[in-house]
Amino acid sequence: MHAAFVHAFGGPETLSLETAPDPAPGDGEVVVDIAATAANFVDLLVIGGKYQFLPPIPFVPGKLPAGTVSAVGPGVAGLAVGDRVQTLAEQGGYATRVAVPAKDCIRLPERMSFVEAAAMALAYDTAWFALMERARxxxxxxxxxxxxxxxxxxxxxxxxxAYGLRVLAGVSSPAKAGLATDAGADGIVDLSAADLREGLRRQVYDQNGGKGADVVLDPLGGDFFDAAVRAVAWRGRLVVIGFAAGRIPTLKMNYVLLKNMEVSGLQVSDYRKRTPDLMRHCYDEIFRLYEEGKLHAPPTTTFPLDRVADALVTLRDRKAAGRIVLLPAGEASSRIA
Structure with a gap:
């Protein structure tokens, strides 16, 4: 098989494209021929040695690849060669094949393509757990x-x-508002507006009958978190998903007390490890809503595996709208609306 290996932590350019022996399935495992794997921001942290969970070197990065079962090991029931699956593998996705525990494979809906599956993986399950499990x-x-x-x-x-909430979308500039409204947002909150501390709350109140938001999902942190705390409703719930803005914020607990509000965090990989049944339920819900036409994959740019460094640089430099997906068997880059 072909794979991109990490032999030393560093930037995307340190990945080494190599030929390696094909994996063989062990007890309870299947081998999946990988058709598509998303490039995620967390991959940059893992490759750079900056993530809280790091595999021993050398390793092949890439989370949650999708593909077709090509071999079945002893003790596997319920999966067969030819099944199309979404895997929950924590690594190994930047390759043409991977061995995965059968329990970490979920069959894909018939009409969902591998590119759609990869583009939705890690993003949609993270959002589902933040919204439905942490924020209730x-x-x-x-x-x-x-x-x-x-x-x-x-x-x-x-x-x-899809779950019947009124959605306000916080965007980094008015130019990106169309992406959010196309996804279904009812209103736009401009995060580039002057005086973010007061301006964010004012925009939320103006669009929500003079009240704050019942639920806030925050993957940004930094000044955006500081401003969003002020826009939470009484008995509201704020879920911290990440710190893409760079600064890890702190919180004055008087806001929590006076608003009777909750602040919680989400590390979604823990759910894959600790509550596999709940993770499977999450994917059942995502696939159900997809088949009902209530969810769709985001705009996606694809890269072949031999351009993995280019894909990660594009991700790092925020040069692609939507998701970036690697095609291990692909030969050309393309954009899929």
Whole structure:
């Protein structure tokens, strides 16, 4: 097989494209011929040695590849050669094949392509857990999504609408508002507006009958978190998903006390490890809503595996709208609307 290996932590250019022996399935495992794997921001952290969970070197990065089962090991029931699956593999996706525990494979809907599956993986399950498990969102509530045009943000906008919430999308500039409204947002909050501290709350109140948001999902952190805390409703819930803005914020607990609000965090990989049944339920819901036409994959740019460094640089430099997906068997880059 072909794979991109990490032999020393560093930037995208340190990845080494190599030929390696094909994996063989062990007890309870299947081998999956990988058709598509998303490039995620977390991959840059793993490759750079900056993530909290790091595999031993050398390793092949790439989370949650999608593909076709090509071999089945002893003790596997319920999967067969030829099954199209979404895997929950924590690494190994930047390759043409990977061995995965059968329990970490979920069959794809018939009409979902591998590119769609990869583009939705990690973003839509993260958004689902933030919205439905951590925030316990309910139909009729108002949801504010920060970073609404990012992978997790766009997924959260779609999921919020699918579950009957009113969705306000926080965008980095008015030019990106169309992406959020196309995903279903009911209103736009301009995060580039002057005086973010007061301006964010004012925009939320103006669009929500003079009240704050019942649920806030924050993948940004930094000044955006500081401003969003002020826009949370009484008994509201704010979920911290990440710190894409760079600064890890702190919180004055008087806001929590006076608003009777909750602030929680989400590390979604823990759910894959600790609550596999709940993770499977999450994907059942995502696939159900996809088949009902309530969810769709975001705009996607694809790269062949031999251009993995280019793909990661494009991701790092925020030069692609929507998601970036690697095609291990692909030969050319393309953009899929």
């Amino acid at each position: 969102a309910k139909a009729g509530e108002t949801l504010l999504v920060l970073g609404a045009t990012g992978g997790v943000g766009m997924a959260a906008v779609q999921l919020g609408k």
